[in-house]
Amino acid sequence: MTDTLNSLPPDPIYDRREQIRAITAKTLRRRSRMSQLFTWALSMSLVIALIPLVLVLFTIVQRGGSDLSAAFVTKLPQVPTIGQQNAIGGIANAIIGTLIVAAMAAAMAVPLSLVLGLYLVEMDTRLSRIFRASVEILSGIPSILLGVFAYIFIVLPEHHFSAFAASVALALLMTPVITKSVETAIRGVPDTVTEAGLALGARRSVVARRVVLPAARAGIITGTLLALARAMGETAPLLLVIGATFSQTWDFNPFHAMSALPLLTYSYSGSAFPSQHRAAWGVALVLVLLVLILNLTSRFISARLSRKAQM
Amino acid sequence: MSDGHDAVGNNPGVLKESSITPVLQLRRVNVSFSGRVAVRDVSFDVAPNKITSLIGPSGSGKTTILRSLNRLHDLTKGAKVDGDLLLDGVDIYKGGIATMLLRSRIGMVFQRPNPFPTLSIYDNVVSGLRFNGVRKKSLLDEAAESALISAALWDSVSSRMKVHASTLSGGEQQRLCIARALAVEPEILLMDEPTSSLDPVSTQRIEELMTELKNRVTMVIVTHNMQQAARVSDDCAFLLMADDRAGELIEFGPTDKIFHDPSDARTLDYVHGRFG
Amino acid sequence: MNQSTQRFFSRRNASDSPQGLRARGGSDRFYVWTLRGVAMLFSAILLEFVYSIVHQSWPAWTHEGITLLTGTTWNPAASVYGALPLILDTVISTLVALLFAVPIGLGTALVLIFVLPRRLQAIASALVELLAAIPSVVYGLWGLYVLVPWMSATVQPWLASLTGGRWPFSGDNLGAGIMLASVVLAVMILPTIVAISRDVIAALPKDLNEGALSLGASKSQVLRKVILPSAKSGILGAISLGAGRALGETIAVLMVIGGNAQMPRSLFSVGATLASTIATEYTEASPQNLAALGALAVILMALTAGVNVLARRLVNRSSGLSS
Numbered sequence: 069m070t071d072t073l074n075s076l077p078p079d080p081i082y083d084r085r086e087q088i089r090a091i092t093a094k095t096l097r098r099r100s101r102m103s104q105l106f107t108w109a110l111s112m113s114l115v116i117a118l119i120p121l122v123l124v125l126f127t128i129v130q131r132g133g134s135d136l137s138a139a140f141v142t143k144l145p146q147v148p149t150i151g152q153q154n155a156i157g158g159i160a161n162a163i164i165g166t167l168i169v170a171a172m173a174a175a176m177a178v179p180l181s182l183v184l185g186l187y188l189v190e191m192d193t194r195l196s197r198i199f200r201a202s203v204e205i206l207s208g209i210p211s212i213l214l215g216v217f218a219y220i221f222i223v224l225p226e227h228h229f230s231a232f233a234a235s236v237a238l239a240l241l242m243t244p245v246i247t248k249s250v251e252t253a254i255r256g257v258p259d260t261v262t263e264a265g266l267a268l269g270a271r272r273s274v275v276a277r278r279v280v281l282p283a284a285r286a287g288i289i290t291g292t293l294l295a296l297a298r299a300m301g302e303t304a305p306l307l308l309v310i311g312a313t314f315s316q317t318w319d320f321n322p323f324h325a326m327s328a329l330p331l332l333t334y335s336y337s338g339s340a341f342p343s344q345h346r347a348a349w350g351v352a353l354v355l356v357l358l359v360l361i362l363n364l365t366s367r368f369i370s371a372r373l374s375r376k377a378q379m
Numbered sequence: 380m381s382d383g384h385d386a387v388g389n390n391p392g393v394l395k396e397s398s399i400t401p402v403l404q405l406r407r408v409n410v411s412f413s414g415r416v417a418v419r420d421v422s423f424d425v426a427p428n429k430i431t432s433l434i435g436p437s438g439s440g441k442t443t444i445l446r447s448l449n450r451l452h453d454l455t456k457g458a459k460v461d462g463d464l465l466l467d468g469v470d471i472y473k474g475g476i477a478t479m480l481l482r483s484r485i486g487m488v489f490q491r492p493n494p495f496p497t498l499s500i501y502d503n504v505v506s507g508l509r510f511n512g513v514r515k516k517s518l519l520d521e522a523a524e525s526a527l528i529s530a531a532l533w534d535s536v537s538s539r540m541k542v543h544a545s546t547l548s549g550g551e552q553q554r555l556c557i558a559r560a561l562a563v564e565p566e567i568l569l570m571d572e573p574t575s576s577l578d579p580v581s582t583q584r585i586e587e588l589m590t591e592l593k594n595r596v597t598m599v600i601v602t603h604n605m606q607q608a609a610r611v612s613d614d615c616a617f618l619l620m621a622d623d624r625a626g627e628l629i630e631f632g633p634t635d636k637i638f639h640d641p642s643d644a645r646t647l648d649y650v651h652g653r654f655g
Numbered sequence: 656m657n658q659s660t661q662r663f664f665s666r667r668n669a670s671d672s673p674q675g676l677r678a679r680g681g682s683d684r685f686y687v688w689t690l691r692g693v694a695m696l697f698s699a700i701l702l703e704f705v706y707s708i709v710h711q712s713w714p715a716w717t718h719e720g721i722t723l724l725t726g727t728t729w730n731p732a733a734s735v736y737g738a739l740p741l742i743l744d745t746v747i748s749t750l751v752a753l754l755f756a757v758p759i760g761l762g763t764a765l766v767l768i769f770v771l772p773r774r775l776q777a778i779a780s781a782l783v784e785l786l787a788a789i790p791s792v793v794y795g796l797w798g799l800y801v802l803v804p805w806m807s808a809t810v811q812p813w814l815a816s817l818t819g820g821r822w823p824f825s826g827d828n829l830g831a832g833i834m835l836a837s838v839v840l841a842v843m844i845l846p847t848i849v850a851i852s853r854d855v856i857a858a859l860p861k862d863l864n865e866g867a868l869s870l871g872a873s874k875s876q877v878l879r880k881v882i883l884p885s886a887k888s889g890i891l892g893a894i895s896l897g898a899g900r901a902l903g904e905t906i907a908v909l910m911v912i913g914g915n916a917q918m919p920r921s922l923f924s925v926g927a928t929l930a931s932t933i934a935t936e937y938t939e940a941s942p943q944n945l946a947a948l949g950a951l952a953v954i955l956m957a958l959t960a961g962v963n964v965l966a967r968r969l970v971n972r973s974s975g976l977s978s
Contacts, residue, residue, distance in 0.1 A: 085564035095512030106875030113762025187690040208963030210903020273686035301790025304905035483871030493862035507870030
């Protein structure tokens with residue numbers, strides 16, 4: 069072969085290489101031990117992060133599980149009396165109340181978000197960018213302030229608390245979340261799909277309604293369910309506007325006060341009756357189950373969606 | 380030096396008449412990802428202070444081989460490397476060799492320039508040394524200067540060492556990455572299509588640089604560019620994808636021979652641009 | 656982030672080809688104006704939201720002036736409206752919560768990306784996100800009945816022994832208080848910090864990780880010296896988003912902080928935050944007190960909006976850098 073055979077690197081480089089190798093060898097063990105320690109500490113942080121989840125779920129099931137019965141979810145609440153210290157009755161009206169308020173909030177938030185999501189995708193003007201920023205800021209506004217707004221806007225003029233006012237506050241809470249998921253889902257629809265629609269001579273509105281929104285359906289449903297789960301668990305706005313911290317009636321007129329699970333959990337927890345303290349866990353368990361079902365459904369849909377997208 | 384002939388066996392790819400101790404020897408190397416074989420039975424030797432190029436169409440396993448040389452596949456979940464990979468006669472996948480130490484001896488330059496965006500030019504160049512535990516300022520300065528000179532970057536950056544690396548042009552960033560790798564004084568430098576994201580002028584400068592660096596390091600380079608392989612490399616390995624999509628070594632030899640008088644018809648077709 | 660995605664009707668379609676649109680008649684113009692109209696309507700609601708809260712608080716600002724912000728006594732029954740203790744409790748509980756949640760959250764994000772095998776990664780991610788799904792009233796309940804006894808019997812005596820009963824672990828140990836509120840808040844904002852910093856870090860080019868490793872860096876060196884600094888602004892954004900959530904959290908804090916609006920003396924002090932005070936006093940307030948509570952709402956709105964704007968900026972800057 070050729071002349072490079074014996075041409076060693078020039079001396080200073082050779083020296084330096086030896087020096088560096090010596091340092092590397094000397095520090096190697098300390099560095100790998102540091103690295104192991106660091107990785108271990110990171111793993112511990114995951115463990116620590118999951119401890120509260122386990123503890124909370126465990127405690128709710130342990131303390132609330134015994135309350136769960138057919139009567140608990142189908143009957144009206146009872147006030148404990150001297151004769152019947154442990155009378156609790158059920159929480160059926162709070163369950164239905166929660167569902168009604170959430171349904172009303174969704175009925176307002178979903179159509180609104182569909183249009184707003186389309187608007188954000190369709191328009192790219194200075195105005196739409198300002199609008200996008202304000203929707204994002206709204207999503208970071210504490211829910212209690214939405215309650216304050218619903219109070220000023222609806223409760224004060226009407227002179228009474230109402231489930232409707234609560235649903236307005238929750239709709240404002242849900243709208244930024246759903247709008248964001250509508251926007252993301254629409255942007256995920258391939259251009260070819262919309263262009264095919266337009267090429268057939270369909271109007272934009274028709275393409276949007278018949279082609280784009282259906283194609284983005286799964287993403288929109290996922291976002292809506294997540295927003296709904298979050299709204300159902302909200303307590304703070306209800307505290308200000310829904311009125312009934314403890315109700316014993318089947319009154320589901322949306323313009324009257326109404327019972328709801330999160331608020332009932334809160335008021336039971338601060339009650340003077342020990343039996344209601346205990347029942348707070350049962351209410352919390354029902355609430356968590358409702359919220360988790362919505363969450364898992366949404367997760368399931370989005371997992372199926374992403375698998376379909378991969379194929 | 381002696382294990383050459385026997386281990387080569389009947390594999391046509393291996394340089395048979397080597398009179399130099401190879402720094403790096405690959406013997407029947409297989410790489411698979413989650414059971415799917417990506418590279419099969421590859422054997423060749425890398426001679427010291429030379430440039431060995433790996434050529435072949437996309438998917439033929441060039442980059443996969445290169446990344447097995449400094450154990451970067453360790454990061455990929457499900458990746459598995461079999462066979463013998465010997466650095467100065469020591470198997471780099473068998474016990475006793477620390478990956479960190481190995482990687483300080485075998486440096487790497489990537490397809491896209493990847494200077495650390497939050498660090499200054501100086502801190503980028505000495506980052507490898509600092510990772511390796513070097514603290515002494517004089518050693519850091521000396522190594523940085525030498526590496527930047529070797530990477531033909533010293534003249535243009537010596538006055539602005541504290542500036543962020545992201546302010547450099549693409550070609551300069553790539554040379555900074557070369558300097559960063561050189562500063563650790565590796566024995567071998569792996570280059571994965573180092574010019575594929577650069578303009579022709581920057582590409583030419585890096586090619587010149589590679590030739591000048593030969594007295595400092597041994598280089599293994601993956602390239603898509605036939606002319607580049609022909610211009611800069613001394614030895615050349617040609618790979619193709621087999622029917623089951625696994626990369627195989629078709630031919631290995633001095634670059635001149637591969638390009639002008641290959642033993643395999645497929646090599647001839649490829650270097651003349653008839654497929655791939 | 657979205658450069659690859661396109662608006663499904665480009666702007667050009669809307670304005671530059673009049674024949675295309677107008678020739679097809681009024682329906683499309685109707686569509687465009689529907690979108691605009693609804694967006695305007697929603698903007699009007701947002702403006703009304705801000706206006707109505709500011710308007711409600713107006714008498715308090717004109718009457719009390721700066722003492723609303725600097726007064727150290729909050730006693731609506733005696734018409735004394737100094738929000739400083741509430742502001743301090745809000746900010747302190749948030750900062751202490753960050754002290755817990757940031758290292759754990761960042762550590763978790765790094766584990767998810769760099770340590771766990773892919774299958775475990777998906778499961779662990781889902782579990783951390785479940786933390787966010789649990790309603791805050793449930794955290795409040797857990798804090799009230801499980802953590803209060805634990806804090807007063809175990810944690811706080813231990814903390815007090817660390818400083819010999821001096822600040823910041825001084826005063827009566829009731830279990831409930833700012834310290835516990837911070838712990839509960841830390842749990843609640845953890846998923847936010849984990850999710851955003853995980854996304855920001857995962858969006859960094861893979862080259863950085865490999866570049867550092869190929870120089871002989873150890874795993875911890877790569878993470879500490881290269882990955883975390885490169886993701887800095889996105890991580891700060893994630894932290895700010897978490898802070899925004901903590902500042903405005905109402906019901907869980909209300910249940911564990913003790914509900915006493917006084918200047919905080921230590922982390923063991925019982926307190927009351929802006930949000931918790933609004934929640935407890937609002938529905939039973941006189942018109943005069945309502946204005947003062949409205950002022951609390953304005954302060955809280957300014958705080959959270961400011962923190963959120965900052966957070967979005969930081970996160971967007973980070974995603975711009977990585978793409």
